[in-house]
Each structure stands twice: as structure tokens, then as C-alpha cells.
Amino acid sequence: MKALTLASPGFWLMKSEPDEASIDHLAATPGATLPWTGVRNYQARNFMRDTMRIGDGVLFYHSSCAQPGIAGLAEVCSLPKPDPTQFDPSSPYFDAKSSPQVPRWMLVDVRLVRKTRLLSLDEMRRSPTLQTMRVLQRGNRLSITPVTDAEWRAVQALLA
């Protein structure tokens, strides 16, 4: 008989361009969930499809903007499901090689836990406790990266 194990929560950093989906968009509608559309990288997709669990913690990161950094805390709140934008010819995320029968791109929903002060990329780079974060590594372009327990605690400490 298989042992019943309590999965420890996972932690993630997810990049969003605030022009598309900012922490304020999410905060504007209490209780709203945000489908994480537009991921078109297999590694990032696989994290959502294979590894994330409902309840996992998310560092909501603003990228490609004037003030990049962590803007809030969120939480994975759905199972993986097909990203509907891949089937929409009018979407910039349309993928002609995907089909509803064999969807290529999956997403999860996230919900806001709380907006935080902006923990800027600059401050992250200067924080000794955050040096291991994938998002800070040279050349990193992944829009979704795993965060270790220690990194998660360090971010909480900086935000406290």
C-alpha cells in the first residue's frame, strides 16, 4: 500500500507584464482569479502542467516595465487546463499548430493573496539572501521559475 504523504507546498515566481496583467488589475476585483495566459515556453508550461499544485505560493513579478520587481503574493488556485488564447486567431498568443483535441499550451489560475510593497529587482539583486533566485541568474528568461523554501522565507522577511 502506498504511503499517504502530505505534499509540501511549492513556491514559484511568475512574471507578468503589468500592461497586460498587473497586481492592481488583480486587486481591483477581490476574489478574482487570473488565468495565466500566454506562456509559450515548454519549460514554463511544464511547471504549470506537471509540478504546480493548488495552494502553491506565487511571487507575482512585474517584468518589462519601468519598475520591475515583486509586486505581490498570489496562490495557484486551479488544476492545469488548456490556455484558451492558443485557439483564438485574433490573439497574439494564437498557435495554429495547436488544437482543442491536442492542446499544446496549458495554464493554471492564480488568485491574489495580497499586494505588497514593490520589492524591486534592484533590491533583490542587492539582497544577500536572494542571490540564488533563478530570476536573478544571468541570462534567465524563463517567465515561471521555482522558488526554494529558503528563498520564499527570505522574500517574506524582506516584505515584512
Next chain:
DNA sequence: GCCAACGTTGGC
């Protein structure tokens, strides 16, 4: 707008 870094594509 620049450009380093890296992922994807496709010919071979």
C-alpha cells in the same frame, strides 16, 4: 532602441 542570452526552427 540596444543587445546579451537563450529557445526554436529547419536544412542537412
Next chain:
DNA sequence: GCCAACGTTGGC
């Protein structure tokens, strides 16, 4: 399977 060309990311 190799790898050059090309496209994208994302901070600056």
C-alpha cells in the same frame, strides 16, 4: 543529431 539562422525576452 548538428548547428546556423532567426526570434524573443527583458533589463537598461
